[in-house]
Amino acid sequence: MIHVQQLSKRFGRHQAVDGISFDVSEGEIVGFLGPNGAGKTTTLRMLTGYLPPTSGNASINGFDVFKQSVKARRSIGYMPEDVPLYREMTVKEYLTFRAKLKGVKGRAVRSQVNQTISECGLSDRRRKPIATLSKGYRQRVGLADALVHRPELLILDEPTNGLDPNQIIAIRKLIQELAKKHTILLSTHILSEVEMICSKVVIIDQGKIKACDTPSNLVQGMRHAGRIQFEVKADPIQVRKKLSALTEIKKVLHGGKQAGWEQFEIIVDSGTETRERLSNLAAQERWPVKTLYRHEGRLEDVFVELTRRD
Numbered sequence: 001m002i003h004v005q006q007l008s009k010r011f012g013r014h015q016a017v018d019g020i021s022f023d024v025s026e027g028e029i030v031g032f033l034g035p036n037g038a039g040k041t042t043t044l045r046m047l048t049g050y051l052p053p054t055s056g057n058a059s060i061n062g063f064d065v066f067k068q069s070v071k072a073r074r075s076i077g078y079m080p081e082d083v084p085l086y087r088e089m090t091v092k093e094y095l096t097f098r099a100k101l102k103g104v105k106g107r108a109v110r111s112q113v114n115q116t117i118s119e120c121g122l123s124d125r126r127r128k129p130i131a132t133l134s135k136g137y138r139q140r141v142g143l144a145d146a147l148v149h150r151p152e153l154l155i156l157d158e159p160t161n162g163l164d165p166n167q168i169i170a171i172r173k174l175i176q177e178l179a180k181k182h183t184i185l186l187s188t189h190i191l192s193e194v195e196m197i198c199s200k201v202v203i204i205d206q207g208k209i210k211a212c213d214t215p216s217n218l219v220q221g222m223r224h225a226g227r228i229q230f231e232v233k234a235d236p237i238q239v240r241k242k243l244s245a246l247t248e249i250k251k252v253l254h255g256g257k258q259a260g261w262e263q264f265e266i267i268v269d270s271g272t273e274t275r276e277r278l279s280n281l282a283a284q285e286r287w288p289v290k291t292l293y294r295h296e297g298r299l300e301d302v303f304v305e306l307t308r309r310d
């Protein structure tokens with residue numbers, strides 16, 4: 001459904017997106033993850049035809065998003081990062097205006113607007129001016145806007161951004177419901193959300209793809225690896241030096257001092273049980289240890305491992 005090949009975008013001297021390739025098949029819900037500034041929004045804007053690429057290409061349903069943008073856009077519902085809404089219009093007026101703008105004609109306008117309003121849980125707000133809605137409801141209007149021309153594919157840029165936990169759950173349920181009938185590409189920072197709803201994850205960092213797989217494969221790939229939380233009373237420079245000498249340790253992150261205890265997070269290699277060596281080392285060096293805890297692999301660990309810079 002989405003086919004992206006060697007897509008790049010450069011702003012002046014800054015390479016925002018750097019030769020990325022990935023595919024999204026029909027019916028998939030794909031999570032598009034990456035730290036701030038990774039290039040997610042830039043990629044989504046290129047896919048939706050709002051931003052021309054510097055090089056590479058992308059197609060939606062076989063239509064080139066740049067050369068055949070009108071045809072490609074017909075099958076896309078795009079919810080941008082900052083949904084531009086006409087605040088003085090009511091929900092229904094706005095969605096009617098948007099449906100017409102997107103080429104919906106005749107009686108279909110009314111029926112599609114009504115269907116979308118009910119799908120997005122906006123029925124009791126349909127006559128309210130957008131300016132009077134809470135952020136969560138405005139977010140729903142943004143989603144309704146993306147849906148109103150009944151596209152097959154939804155491209156959502158951080159749809160739960162800035163919402164409270166209850167509204168996040170509500171929007172997530174709505175997305176899961178929509179996933180039954182639509183293919184979805186969604187960018188988010190909420191990793192638990194991705195684990196819950198996405199069938200595939202694409203992780204991007206500094207404009208490059210770092211991983212592309214199912215959430216469970218990504219976590220399995222580092223099943224034996226992981227994060228060890230290490231709280232110790234010792235000179236942090238010494239600790240770092242000694243730890244770095246252990247070959248199975250990939251990264252040592254120092255999180256500062258809390259109530260006299262130096263906080264370390266240790267990223268270890270796969271297939272090694274590092275805790276015994278750590279406790280031996282601490283005994284040998286006479287470091288008092290408060291915590292030596294290995295966290296179970298989570299998508300968050302994969303994300304941190306792939307994108308963290310110290």
Ligand SMILES: Nc1ncnc2c1ncn2[C@@H]1O[C@H](COP(=O)(O)OP(=O)(O)OP(=O)(O)O)[C@@H](O)[C@H]1O
Binds near residue numbers: 011
């Ligand atoms: N119009 C622009 N002109 C110049 N630089 C830009 C422009 N748009 C984006 N950038 C830069 O490109 C990089 C990628 O930005 P982008 O908005 O795609 O990141 P993102 O992954 O969506 O981040 P976030 O999680 O913060 O939304 C950033 O360094 C950003 O400053």
Ligand SMILES: [Mg+2]
Binds near residue numbers: 041081157
């Ligand atoms: Mg963004």
